[in-house]
Amino acid sequence: MPELPDVEGFRGVMERCAAGRRVDDVEVRDAGVLRGVSARRLRRELRGRRFGTPWRHGKQLVTPSDGPALVWHFGMTGELLCRTPDAAVEAHDRVLITLDDGRQLRYRDQRKLQGVRLAADEAAVERMLADLGPDAQELDRSRFLRLMAGRRGGIKSALTDQSLLAGLGNLLADEILWRARVRPDRPVRDLGDDELRRVHAAMGRVLRSSVRAGRVPDRRGWLTGRRDDAAPVCPRCGRPLASGRTAGRRTVWCEHCQS
DNA sequence: TTGGTTGTTATTAT
């Protein structure tokens, strides 16, 4: 689930639920989601701390406090919820953070591919994010074009390379390229200025709509709404969609609309 | 049982 728009939604959850609140308790129900920190230390370092304003970079969510910061990554199945403590705890609720107003932040994650890290200070946060490119939502056109200049390899792998630009995942990349009418396997160096501009414009529009929805919408007018159909067809031209594999990920595109 | 899944990372190959 979590690409940039989903994480942006979790930032909103964090902001509404936890910003300005003090941590009363931390319960780790499955330490498999802790990265580089023990359950004991997480609890010890966090209790009594007050959360500040959360921010996001790419698919990473940073939750500062008046002590250490939490750095969340949601993998493919993570999510953040705000509940009252009497709400039933579900099987995949891995970490429960009880706040001083009685509400509870819950990190739920079926597959535990990523999780939460503890950063002692701002410098530690910066080190954790050091390998990421600029956030996709903040990229203006000229910077985007500069990033792509000289890039070898295909456009889809460029878009999903977090060290080049951060936040786009498999669904977003396919959606953006379908919208821009550019085939995912096109080498970046073969793309004309007009095509790169279309990709950038599509990225902006797709991100805006997706952030508003809190996810990549699976509306029928979107590629994402069709890709899991038994016999997927292009929402634009009605022809069957092509499907293949890029960088180990499933890739869906329209042979007719994308060139 | 097999294959597939919106995440990253390590390893090997090109």
Place this chain on the structure above:
DNA sequence: AATAATAACAACCA
């Protein structure tokens, strides 16, 4: 040095 391909991670579903 960059990129690409692959498996691994973990849990579940069809």
